Amino acid sequence: MSATFEFSTVALHPGEQTARVADPACGGFVSFEGWVREENEGQRVTGLEYEAYVDLAVREGQRIVAEAKARFGVRQVRCVHRVGALRLGELAVWVGVASPHRAEAFAACRYVIDEVKHRVPIWKKEHYASGDSGWVNCERCAQPSSAGDDGGQHAHEHRHEHRHRHEHEHPHDRGPVAPAVTAALPASDYGRQTLLPEVGSVGQARLRAARVLVVGAGGLGVPVLSYLAGAGIGVLGVMDHDTLSPSNLHRQTMYALADAGQSKALLATRHLRALNPDVDVRPYVQRATAASLGPLLVDYDVVVDCSDNFATTFAVHDAARAAGVDAVYASIYQYEGQLQVVRGRGAGSCLRCVWESVTPDGVVGNCAQSGVLGPVPGVLGSLQAMEILKLLLDLPGGLRDEVLLVDLLSLETRRIRAPRHAACTPACIRPGTPARQPDVERHFADLSAVLRAGLVLVDIREPEEIAASPSPVAALSLPMARLLDDPTLLPPDRDALLLCSRGIRSLGTATALRERGHARVWSLAGGLEAQRSAV
Amino acid sequence: MTDIRVQYYAILREQAGIGRETVTTTAMSAAALYAELAERHGFTLPASLMKVAINGEFAAWSAPLSAGDEVVFIPPVAGG
Known part of the structure; x- marks a missing residue:
């Protein structure tokens, strides 16, 4: 059983591709071929060139074929897309699915070509008979289903006709078998960070094995999540109960205006999976409380507080201390921020060594009440991401038993030493600090x-x-x-x-x-x- | 009378309208200094909700002050 997505720089031959999905357990085989068509938007096309952002495109393509295999239960899924110069009539994309029964094969084949059109970053430059040429972005060009769409392949092609005139459905063609010369590309590339002598392949393996839960997918959470996903963290949890508001967008750069009203945890998950399919991104659409975090933290090594209220920050702290996991806190106010790193185990100081009791919400303003400039959480969130990577890679210089104060107007930073409180314990149970009262x-x-x-x-x-x-x-x-x-x-x-x-x-x-x-x-x-x- | 260097953050900076100043005071403790400055600048946040650092380390409000000390008042911030 296999699921493969590849780019090819040389001509594709359907018969050779079909041979790659042959499987004696399968009684049904469905293929789709996209061809270079002679006309687009009223202009005669003489040929075209495909360009792909190969790193991202291959990751997303591999994700799509894996999804098709899992979702429809088919045994073999293969998709090959051409890059480079193509002549009229030449095969641009080939999808083949083999399955014990035909219905799943049809559905999976249709799913793969639709998702590839929608999600994989591929551009095409068309050359017209008039001598002109033009670039067309094929990414995200799929249109939403129109009313009366019967779901059949014909309806699909009709729906996309105005954008994809180079494609025709084509009955399966058993041409001569040619040697396989497809350009298989690596699933991931962390070369720019593994080049660092302190990281290397050993460090990359440590990141791959790490599990980090980010509480809050807002101004702080967006840079934290983006850098951790890019770095190839193995498991990345995203917890946020809230939906996106247009007023978030000046500082939460992962989202788009059209996403307003949708769950931030789910939006972030979609974005991060596209950014790096290697990462196991787990969304939690729920409020973070000590009760909801407690059982979850068993599955994580580090928890990151990117929340915007004190109640959540202290819930993160109490749960992190009980579970013995590391915690990285940041918070912002207008042009400033504070950062603290607390080790889950050892004799260091914790959040409650600095702030003994829960600060009541409402006593000082949050972003909604006091205002904030977009880069402020961007900088503090980036510092959190950096501190997390230092923890995971065991790099020197990490914040320890300190609070970092950052003033982005004066560009001054200060490290304030925060010694361990005499009453601090690993679970940090203090006299006079009972658990939150449910009946307040x-x-x-x-x-x-x-x-x-x-x-x-x-x-x-x-x-x-x-x-x-x-x-x-x-x-x-x-x-x-x-x-x-x-x-x-x-x-x-x-x-x-x-x-x-x-x-x-x-x-x-x-x-x-x-x-x-x-x-x-x-x-x-x-x-x-x-x-x-x-x- | 001693000269103390004072630094404000967050809502204190906002209410004082300045980030830092040098004050000449008779206050003997961090708490007394804050009370004096709260009167002058109209700070609304009670000391019990804040932290004070003296010469780069968190300190008790009762900690004594000496000439030339650097005092930083740090309100809690929650934004994210």
Whole structure:
């Protein structure tokens, strides 16, 4: 059983190609041939030249034939595409599929030619009878299925007629068998990095054996994922529950405007598989929590925090410490960033040696609240990728027991030494830092019920916010920063329900106070907005 | 009175409108210095949510200050 994609610089002979897929277990054989046609867009064509970006094209082509074999259960799949100069009528692409039964063979053959047309980067330069010539990009030129398409080969060719007039369906031709002179190309090429004496083939094998989970496929995640896929990491996990928004595009350069609304984890997976089919890319369309990460991290060596909120960063930390895996953290604010590398094992310092308790979300802005320039996460994400490669390749100079501060306005970097906290343990269980409380949020359809329930309502918004949009029920005013600075301002021996606009700051503040031992604090789920929309 | 070199990051830089300055102060600890500067620049972030580094190493807020020290105030940042 085999699945092969190749380029050929010399003429293709169908009979010779067919012999390459001969298989006594197969009772059905289907082939497709694309020929150079005499006319395109009303111009007479006298010949053409094909050019391919061979490294990427062969990887993508091999991926397609492997997909066809797996998806349709056929035994032999072969696709050969010409490169170089072709005459009118010459064979440009040949696909052959052999299978025990014909239905799967037809389907797989059709799948291969459609996907090759759609995904493989091949360009053709047409020479016209008028003396003109022009380049036509064949990549991504397949059109979406039109209504009434019966799925047959004829309909397919009709659908593409305006782009692929050089092709005709052609009954299988048993021509004379010629010697095989096809240009088989390597599946991968890491030559530019294996040239480095510190990397070499041994380093490449280490990268190939490595498994890295990236949490967040946004501004930081995009460069991390791109460089790790390019480097040939064996397994690359992509976790992101969110969908692409057009406002992401100035810094998340892997995506296109047309992708808006789609899952970032799935978009990134598609992109990374095309970038390097050698990499086993695993998408996780889910939120990262300590509970969701815990069982997954058993399968990874390094976890990378590319998230945009503190709750996720600490979830990554807690799960990474419990699993004993290395973790690489970065976060950004406007023109600046911070970077920290934590070893899963050993006596080094961890995230909680610097930040003992979970910083509540909402206390400092994220990209959506404070703004950011596109290259800022690009630089910090690239630094993360570099630190990961240093870890995996055992290169010198890696960040260790330090936090790197990067200011991209002044172009200054600072390494701040972060010694291990006396109470730090491998699992980093500290007195006074219990696990996150699941019951911090409380739901009230009617705020007057809060008072009847005996709770003190505490409005943690800023005074100007309260003036612009007062709470419908009397509440004690304690701005978030003041409350966090001095929790004794809360009425003693009473249960307090914190309230803000949307329930984000109140959840963060209540969680932070719980971590510091204040058990009788809750957050109003959804904040005042939920109250208003319920009325 | 001692001269201390101070560096601000993230929301502190934004609120102070400068990235660094040298201040002449009577503050004896990092916490007292921050309280003085918060008053002057209108910082909203409580010290309890931040970190301070003295001469390139994370330090306790109670750490004493000496003339010529370099103090960096580091707020947490979450963007990604």
